[in-house]
Amino acid sequence: MDESLEQLIALRVNGVRHEVVVPPRRTLSDVLRHDLGLTGTHVGCEHGICGACTVIVDGAAVRSCLLLAVQVEDCEIETVEGLAGPDGEPNALQRAFHENRAQQCGFCTPGFLMLAEAAIRERGSMTEEEVTDLLASNVCRCTGYDAILAAVNQVMKERR
Amino acid sequence: MKPPPFAYQRAFSAADAVARLAEAGDEAKLLAGGQSLVPMLAFRLVRPTVLIDLKPVEELSYLRVDDDGALWVGALTPHRGLESIEPRLIARGHRLLPEAARWVGHAPIRARGTFAGSLAHADPSAEWCLMCVLLDADLTVLGPAGSRVVPAREFFRGYLTTDLAADEMIVEARLPATGPAVALEEVARRHGDFALASAAVALDVDGAGICQGARIALGGVAEVPMRAGVAEAGLTGHPLDQEAIREAAALATRDLEPLPNAGVSGDYRRRLTRVLVERALSTARERARKDGGDG
Numbered sequence: 001m002d003e004s005l006e007q008l009i010a011l012r013v014n015g016v017r018h019e020v021v022v023p024p025r026r027t028l029s030d031v032l033r034h035d036l037g038l039t040g041t042h043v044g045c046e047h048g049i050c051g052a053c054t055v056i057v058d059g060a061a062v063r064s065c066l067l068l069a070v071q072v073e074d075c076e077i078e079t080v081e082g083l084a085g086p087d088g089e090p091n092a093l094q095r096a097f098h099e100n101r102a103q104q105c106g107f108c109t110p111g112f113l114m115l116a117e118a119a120i121r122e123r124g125s126m127t128e129e130e131v132t133d134l135l136a137s138n139v140c141r142c143t144g145y146d147a148i149l150a151a152v153n154q155v156m157k158e159r160r
Numbered sequence: 161m162k163p164p165p166f167a168y169q170r171a172f173s174a175a176d177a178v179a180r181l182a183e184a185g186d187e188a189k190l191l192a193g194g195q196s197l198v199p200m201l202a203f204r205l206v207r208p209t210v211l212i213d214l215k216p217v218e219e220l221s222y223l224r225v226d227d228d229g230a231l232w233v234g235a236l237t238p239h240r241g242l243e244s245i246e247p248r249l250i251a252r253g254h255r256l257l258p259e260a261a262r263w264v265g266h267a268p269i270r271a272r273g274t275f276a277g278s279l280a281h282a283d284p285s286a287e288w289c290l291m292c293v294l295l296d297a298d299l300t301v302l303g304p305a306g307s308r309v310v311p312a313r314e315f316f317r318g319y320l321t322t323d324l325a326a327d328e329m330i331v332e333a334r335l336p337a338t339g340p341a342v343a344l345e346e347v348a349r350r351h352g353d354f355a356l357a358s359a360a361v362a363l364d365v366d367g368a369g370i371c372q373g374a375r376i377a378l379g380g381v382a383e384v385p386m387r388a389g390v391a392e393a394g395l396t397g398h399p400l401d402q403e404a405i406r407e408a409a410a411l412a413t414r415d416l417e418p419l420p421n422a423g424v425s426g427d428y429r430r431r432l433t434r435v436l437v438e439r440a441l442s443t444a445r446e447r448a449r450k451d452g453g454d455g
Binding site: 004007023024025026027030046047048051054060061062063065066067068070071115119133134136137 | 161162163164165166167168191194195198199201202203209211213215240266267268269271272350351352
């Protein structure tokens with residue numbers, strides 16, 4: 001069989017196992033959006049600069065446009081759709097974004113949420129300086145960084 | 161853009177990866193963390209026919225220290241593995257590595273990108289390439305006929321070009337320990353961007369403040385990360401005063417001819433490098449004074 005042809009792979013996304021048939025060149029971001037219909041993950045630059053497509057893989061925030069779906073078989077993948085509780089109640093980070101009006105056009109929001117969510121879980125709390133350093137990873141083209149910083153810092157403060 | 165089509169294979173050991181490379185021919189590429197390769201694919205700068213995924217080769221992700229205090233870094237160790245290196249390794253002559261790791265891209269890149277992936281990509285502004293050249297690291301390279309050891313200074317051959325044959329891969333690197341008098345300085349347009357210039361130094365300073373040995377490495381300002389041999393020799397045997405530091409920085413950058421990059425001129429980058437060398441030498445000197453006793 002020509003291995004550049006489509007392959008059957010199994011992905012676990014937000015706790016649900018999916019089987020998809022994809023060509024090896026398909027990125028995780030495209031599989032999430034096109035094959036699984038999880039369009040909460042946004043795709044900006046497609047070469048790892050903007051961070052809009054950030055998702056959590058095995059506990060770490062990663063850029064899903066820089067991963068091939070075939071690379072993350074057997075990994076735990078989390079997308080923005082998985083943040084809210086089972087009843088649709090926003091989690092603490094999402095509430096903080098809401099309260100601080102930390103979005104303008106909203107395109108970068110899912111990426112920032114997943115970036116910050118992974119850091120909150122991994123590190124518990126962070127100083128304001130560490131938050132600034134972390135968030136420098138992603139681009140908000142509306143330049144609404146102050147509100148995003150305020151939202152993430154609010155969550156960090158609540159946890160201290 | 162999207163990556164062009166390719167065939168996908170998984171390797172289950174370093175030997176398996178090398179055998180697959182040999183079989184697949186010149187147009188095959190190894191895929192480690194993919195944080196340099198996937199953007200290259202998206203830009204269609206490379207069009208491999210086969211990608212061989214090293215993810216299942218878990219035994220190549222490790223850090224261990226030998227009897228000489230040197231750190232052996234497994235090829236597939238992610239950047240964040242060096243960022244969060246144990247305090248006992250920092251105390252044993254590897255303090256510069258976590259400092260360098262924090263300059264590598266951003267947290268999501270450091271979670272996936274690998275140490276040797278960066279070396280094999282060989283961007284002259286990359287932090288691990290600079291560290292290996294500074295520390296006189298030895299790289300162990302595996303091919304179908306067995307392994308060989310390549311000194312870092314012979315490994316980098318040109319822009320994105322290394323000593324690796326098409327059917328070889330890096331399996332580990334040995335980074336010798338240093339004294340406390342080390343420093344890395346870097347300037348990028350934004351944090352996480354490729355460096356416009358970087359300078360790393362490692363000094364041996366005796367109790368009287370005399371420099372007994374100096375290493376100065378420059379990143380991002382030539383086709384490969386380079387050492388400033390003349391400036392190193394000039395510092396050795398002399399007191400590390402401000403004048404000596406200024407002179408060494410001038411000497412280290414005198415003959416540089418960096419290309420214009422990211423909207424700045426080559427001349428700016430040369431002068432920037434001089435300032436970075438000066439700062440790195442000053443920081444290293446301060447560290448020798450402060451921490452010299454336990455070096």
